[in-house]
Amino acid sequence: MSDETEGVLSRTQRFAVPSWLYWLSARLAAGLATALAVSILVFGATQALPSDPARVILGPDATEQSIQTLRRQLGLDRPLPEQYVHWAGRALMGDFGRSLESDQPAGQLVAERFGNSAALMIYVLLLAVPSAFLGGIALAVRRDSLLDHWLMNLVILLKALPAFVIGIGLILLLSTTVFRILPAVSLLNPAVSPFLQPLCLILPTLTLVLTIAPVLLRQVRTAMIEALQTEYVAAARLRGISERRIVWRHAVPNALVPVIQGIALMSRLLLGGAVIVEAVFSYPGIGNALNSAIEVRDVPVIQAITLIMAASVVTINLLADILTVLVTPKLRTPTNAGSHPGTRAQLKLKAGPT
Amino acid sequence: MSRVSHSLLAQPQVRLGVTLTALVLILAMIGPALAPVSPQSMVGPSYGPPGPGAMLGYDYLGRDVWSRLLHGGRSVVWMSFAASALALLPGAIIGMVAGFSRRRLDHAVVWATDVLLAFPDLILVLLVVSMLGRQPWLIVLTATISFLPGVIRLARGLTLGISSQEYVEAARLMGYPYRQIIVHEILPNIAPPLLVQFGIMLTWAIAIFSVLSFLGYGVAPPTADWGLMISENRTGLMIQPHAVIAPVVMIGFFALGTNLIAEGASRAKARIKPRRSAARA
Numbered sequence: 001m002s003d004e005t006e007g008v009l010s011r012t013q014r015f016a017v018p019s020w021l022y023w024l025s026a027r028l029a030a031g032l033a034t035a036l037a038v039s040i041l042v043f044g045a046t047q048a049l050p051s052d053p054a055r056v057i058l059g060p061d062a063t064e065q066s067i068q069t070l071r072r073q074l075g076l077d078r079p080l081p082e083q084y085v086h087w088a089g090r091a092l093m094g095d096f097g098r099s100l101e102s103d104q105p106a107g108q109l110v111a112e113r114f115g116n117s118a119a120l121m122i123y124v125l126l127l128a129v130p131s132a133f134l135g136g137i138a139l140a141v142r143r144d145s146l147l148d149h150w151l152m153n154l155v156i157l158l159k160a161l162p163a164f165v166i167g168i169g170l171i172l173l174l175s176t177t178v179f180r181i182l183p184a185v186s187l188l189n190p191a192v193s194p195f196l197q198p199l200c201l202i203l204p205t206l207t208l209v210l211t212i213a214p215v216l217l218r219q220v221r222t223a224m225i226e227a228l229q230t231e232y233v234a235a236a237r238l239r240g241i242s243e244r245r246i247v248w249r250h251a252v253p254n255a256l257v258p259v260i261q262g263i264a265l266m267s268r269l270l271l272g273g274a275v276i277v278e279a280v281f282s283y284p285g286i287g288n289a290l291n292s293a294i295e296v297r298d299v300p301v302i303q304a305i306t307l308i309m310a311a312s313v314v315t316i317n318l319l320a321d322i323l324t325v326l327v328t329p330k331l332r333t334p335t336n337a338g339s340h341p342g343t344r345a346q347l348k349l350k351a352g353p354t
Numbered sequence: 355m356s357r358v359s360h361s362l363l364a365q366p367q368v369r370l371g372v373t374l375t376a377l378v379l380i381l382a383m384i385g386p387a388l389a390p391v392s393p394q395s396m397v398g399p400s401y402g403p404p405g406p407g408a409m410l411g412y413d414y415l416g417r418d419v420w421s422r423l424l425h426g427g428r429s430v431v432w433m434s435f436a437a438s439a440l441a442l443l444p445g446a447i448i449g450m451v452a453g454f455s456r457r458r459l460d461h462a463v464v465w466a467t468d469v470l471l472a473f474p475d476l477i478l479v480l481l482v483v484s485m486l487g488r489q490p491w492l493i494v495l496t497a498t499i500s501f502l503p504g505v506i507r508l509a510r511g512l513t514l515g516i517s518s519q520e521y522v523e524a525a526r527l528m529g530y531p532y533r534q535i536i537v538h539e540i541l542p543n544i545a546p547p548l549l550v551q552f553g554i555m556l557t558w559a560i561a562i563f564s565v566l567s568f569l570g571y572g573v574a575p576p577t578a579d580w581g582l583m584i585s586e587n588r589t590g591l592m593i594q595p596h597a598v599i600a601p602v603v604m605i606g607f608f609a610l611g612t613n614l615i616a617e618g619a620s621r622a623k624a625r626i627k628p629r630r631s632a633a634r635a
Contacts, residue, residue, distance in 0.1 A: 030465065030468075033465065034465065034468050034469050034472060035472075037469040038469055038472050038473070041469065041473075042481070045481050045482060045485055046481075046485065153367075156367075156613065156614065156617055157610060159613065160557055160609045160610040160612075160613030160614070161606055161609055161610065162560065162561035162564060162565060162605065162606075162609055163561070163565075164564075164565055164568055164584075165564075165602055165605055165606045165609070168584065168588075168598065168602050169602065169606075171591065172591070172595060172598075172599065176591045176592050176595065268471070268474050269474070271474045271477070272474030272475060272476040272477060275474075275476055275477065275480070276476065276565050276569075279568070279569055290477075290480070291569060294480060294484035294571075295570075297484065302481070302484065306473070306477055306481055309473070309474065309477055310472040310473050310477075311472075313471070313472045313473070313474070314468075314472045317468075317472075
């Protein structure tokens, strides 16, 4: 067993750290490559559209001649790779072309809606992350108690239910059938910042919190239970250190990695969930914009939204990986023993049989 | 096998999960035969309340909600099972080969899953469905593709752990061909967690397919379908909530039931095979 742990350790170390700058640039390059592939995928998928944008813009009565002219103007007659480079170059500057539906710049249209979604997500994260984090720690400490037992059952229930089932359940409970205290539909006043219209935000926020918080809470609980079972925690207990200090100083820092990765994973869930929740509550955000763009096949808007969503996921994962390395001393230190004596990882290596 | 099913059914949550799933499956399979009236015929007042003729009342067009409920489960049931099952084998094979080769191929596979994982699964499915159309098999295939990275990552991670075990090293040293080691040594050892993953994918698939038809990209209108019933009757929620509650409960039961079984299976697995050192890496 010790042989194996060692093999794994040295493999991670060899990968992570000839020098830590090298690791960072490799990770950044991989992230860029992923973003590039994502953009090609988005562009390629929208090329498969059976309809011709020129025809959509000019309507059913257009002559063949005018369609050909517009195609040339839009650059649709050029080879696909050239079109892609042109599109990607402008997308980098935030220019996604004009919406086929409203003739507004797609980037601007998306940016407006993005603000509303961002308001929703900020509320969700402010509620979900601290409550899941503290809840996970509390349940790990009270492991197998009655409270833990029942809350974990609730977590399993919420984790299993699709977001829109939770959303409609909340509508039935709080706005139509049982109590009638909250609006079932979030009609935002576009002139006022969404932060100032909390009544419209309560139900969508609550739905998303109930969708993602259980996932994170469970991850925190598992990570904490594992950390509390380690030898260094047992050693700390033997030294008579108070349980509170053991939890916060010894266990929590070591349970951070799965939590950071869990939050990164949540971003994906959150973006997917936003589409559903915004549809359920008719909330005018980015998800709803995607929905209506898909209905009328508004290609520039579809491209802009899917690309922004995927790029945010890539960025968040990148940040999470960097953060993971920053909070893990083991991954920060160089492989060749002796150059940084005294770090935790090396002490561990020395202690183990070689 | 009996040991596994024993330790599964010993858990009350699993018994509840099996009951809920069986209830939904039976209703979806034989439901159409039990329906009192045709799901398409308008037999009562629009948003009519439950009464002696219709135990769940009538929907927005005056069709019998109970009959539509009995007809509406088929597509979500078969599509969920198909998408999850289709992702399982290819994902396991790619993951095992990648994890076993540990070289460039492994890096390439991990990177490719990263690309796919950048899209929230619903977005990926929406993107393809909006571009290529709403044929059921196409929707199933897209969901399969969005599930693949998860299976690949899981199979790869497990393979990495297992391929440094003595029995795999031994098989390698004895010169067994690559394919034989993967099929005979690795696959049997990663099968239990893969089956748990199947249950988890089933829960995701139920969510995706019911959301798709709720958003209007699934089964086309006059056909009865649970997700569609919810969006059709949403405006009448104040007057006739049963038309929405009934399909919501069915989808909820189905998702919860499959999830409880998967959860129980992963717990039973942990109990039968107490912590393996490789799995922690």
